[in-house]
Amino acid sequence: MNDTSTLFAIDGRKGIVFGAAGGIGAVLCDQIARHGAELALCDIREAAAVEGAESIQEMGGRAIGVGCDVDREAEVDGAVEQAVAFLGGLDFAVNLTVKQQLNPIVRMTRQQFDQSIHTSLGGSFLISRAVGRVLLDQGRGGSLVHFSSIASSAAFGRGTGAYAASKAGVNALVRELAVEWAPFGIRVNAIAPCQVRTPMLDSVLDNPALEDRGALLEKILSRIPSGRLAEPADLVGPCLFLISQASAMVTGHVLFVDGGFMAQ
Numbered sequence: 622m623n624d625t626s627t628l629f630a631i632d633g634r635k636g637i638v639f640g641a642a643g644g645i646g647a648v649l650c651d652q653i654a655r656h657g658a659e660l661a662l663c664d665i666r667e668a669a670a671v672e673g674a675e676s677i678q679e680m681g682g683r684a685i686g687v688g689c690d691v692d693r694e695a696e697v698d699g700a701v702e703q704a705v706a707f708l709g710g711l712d713f714a715v716n717l718t719v720k721q722q723l724n725p726i727v728r729m730t731r732q733q734f735d736q737s738i739h740t741s742l743g744g745s746f747l748i749s750r751a752v753g754r755v756l757l758d759q760g761r762g763g764s765l766v767h768f769s770s771i772a773s774s775a776a777f778g779r780g781t782g783a784y785a786a787s788k789a790g791v792n793a794l795v796r797e798l799a800v801e802w803a804p805f806g807i808r809v810n811a812i813a814p815c816q817v818r819t820p821m822l823d824s825v826l827d828n829p830a831l832e833d834r835g836a837l838l839e840k841i842l843s844r845i846p847s848g849r850l851a852e853p854a855d856l857v858g859p860c861l862f863l864i865s866q867a868s869a870m871v872t873g874h875v876l877f878v879d880g881g882f883m884a885q
């Protein structure tokens with residue numbers, strides 16, 4: 622067996638993160654940069670993306686912040702182009718963007734449903750296409766990671782229909798791309814967390830249309846065998862695994878990071 626000490630090394634690797642300014646994205650970008658990767662941080666909230674890039678620069682890393690709405694084809698293509706010009710190539714991309722519309726199906730408007738699918742699934746398509754074109758053109762493989770959710774595969778029944786449908790679509794897209802691109806050494810996987818302690822989760826817990834915060838939190842925890850919410854830091858290891866050579870033979874996989882939720 623060859624030396625395996627550098628299996629997880631991402632030093633000098635070049636990556637794009639979409640949804641970089643979010644609760645999980647900000648922690649991931651900071652940690653990926655601390656492992657030596659060079660990053661383009663993309664988010665619809667441009668100022669927050671630029672701020673994230675600046676804090677990486679302050680600790681001696683190399684990063685750029687780019688404003689990008691993943692609902693818009695030209696903006697996704699433009700962001701990838703700008704990122705690749707800055708980075709001088711591309712090795713991996715991570716997509717955390719999401720538009721969560723919580724409403725029971727009978728009350729949900731067509732527009733709310735479409736928005737959820739448009740951003741979460743349509744955005745995943747646009748990102749995959751733009752990133753895939755670069756990786757295929759470079760001809761040296763690469764790794765693409767989309768964020769899914771346990772909701773893609775297990776029902777919550779609290780207004781999560783559109784969100785769940787969009788994430789199930791992401792899982793299917795990941796499988797298709799994995800098979801399409803495997804001959805070219807490009808791997809595509811999903812990370813599917815249980816509830817993560819972030820502002821996004823707070824907005825669910827504080828949603829007046831749902832149960833009160835305490836009761837809802839208790840219900841959520843009762844379904845997670847580990848007995849706690851995930852923290853953004855819990856997603857760092859799985860992400861490093863999927864973007865590094867440690868997962869060289871892993872593609873088309875949905876990696877649940879859920880404290881045993883899906884094992885039940």
Ligand SMILES: NC(=O)c1ccc[n+]([C@@H]2O[C@H](COP(=O)([O-])OP(=O)(O)OC[C@H]3O[C@@H](n4cnc5c(N)ncnc54)[C@H](O)[C@@H]3O)[C@@H](O)[C@H]2O)c1
Binds near residue numbers: 641644
């Ligand atoms: N937080 C959780 O409990 C949880 C659980 C399971 C899965 N996830 C998934 O993890 C990922 C990250 O979640 P999070 O909690 O960090 O969410 P978040 O809302 O904090 O982050 C999402 C980021 O995407 C950006 N964004 C939204 N719409 C965009 C658009 N059109 N174009 C570009 N950027 C856009 C937002 O500005 C934000 O910075 C999501 O895909 C989410 O579905 C989260």
